[in-house]
Amino acid sequence: MQKKTIAIIPARGGSKRLPGKNIRPLAGKPLIAYTIEAALESRLFHRIVVSTDAEDIAAIALTHGAEVPFLRSAEISDDVTPISAATADALERLDPDGTQYLFVAQLMANCPLRTAEDLVSSHKQFSETSTDAQISVVRYGWQNPWWAMRRDATNFSLEPLFPREMNARSQDLPELFCPTGAIWWGKTRVIREQRTFHIPGRAGWEIDWQHGVDIDTPEDLMFAEMLLRLACTHQPSKTRKE
Template sequence: MSSAVAIIPARGGSKRIPRKNIRHFAGKPLIAYSIAAAQASGVCDRIIVSTDDDEIAEVAASYGAEVPFKRPAQLSDDFTGTGAVVKHALDWLGAEGEKPDFVCCIYATAPLISAESIASGYQQLVSRLDMQHAFSVGRFSYPVQRGLLREGEGVRMMFPEHAKTRSQDLPEVFHDAGQFYWSRLHSASAEPMFGPKSIAILLPDWRVKDIDTEEDWRHAEILYKVLQAEEPSL
């Protein structure tokens, strides 16, 4: 039987929104939503938070996540990528004699994440032996091919060749939704996350929101409260 582990990176040094991972969002610490979604998905055998911060560790544990190690300082600065953090957690598990078949990196800053989308990513990846990853995507609301750049006091088109192309004639474009990333471990070759061996799990527009500014935070809370009114179990 396949085993799966969720890794939630959550360092303490958030700059744009201080202490973002445990700041209260609609009544609960932000990280609590990612932990709860992983728990409710029913597909994660273990849910591990990787953090360098004692307070984050305490909060994560209080919501049912494991915090079995403290992330080293060299993996907790502004320049450390998520991949290195996940590898560190997997190496720790390996040293403990545990080698899961699948890993899901879940961001701690995704309060609109759903258990259903996490489970869908896992199920689709398990059923597709030719694929190595599955991750959440959202759709751009406006054709990116008609995008504009500021130039001096004016603007210019990013893709002037589409100046007269009708929007309905342009292909739909998607973006990384920044919620979860499933990977099949122990594969014969390592494929990039954004590549032909990845399954895109499309999320509805109202479940996609980056939180980088105070304005983002307020907007996300409004979206969450609307969703909660529609789905009280959130």
């Protein structure tokens, strides 16, 4: 299975909300290092490749054990190109005739808290369902999306997005899930053709919300660091053998 599977880690250098986010330090380690290390530890992949347009990201990725066989072109490194286009581009560069890899995992560098165990678990569901694409999702918490409202910018009046559900009890409403970029699986043939994981029939694999955090702002980074500290605090201590 490993020889047929590749991990692509998209990590462009042009983030505006959090400049340099993919190599920002998190608990003393570059953000992208967490994704590379989880992929390595999972032992699922024949290759772990970082797709970036930035020399500094490439250098750090190489240091932590990933491959960077090319620098991504500027045409697919802007603010509007879907991230999955970079994954499709990487597949075309690395496997021109589409015969080497059957499956691809797209692992976003700004989702550092997913673990090797998460990768293995998500891969198990992907394999068992035989779906063409599977994305990671988190369950909504105390903020009930069924009660979402628009607010008018002028008079601040509120309009519910789901009027019928506004009067329902939360326990009577179906669960809703939000995508996170932590772990997206796809059949390489489909991703190359469609250039997206958002295809009809895509499956959702639920990840623990604490592992599915996407970092896009300074506040997100602070939150992730707090979660890491809490995780370390609650780890059982190892007794030293005398």
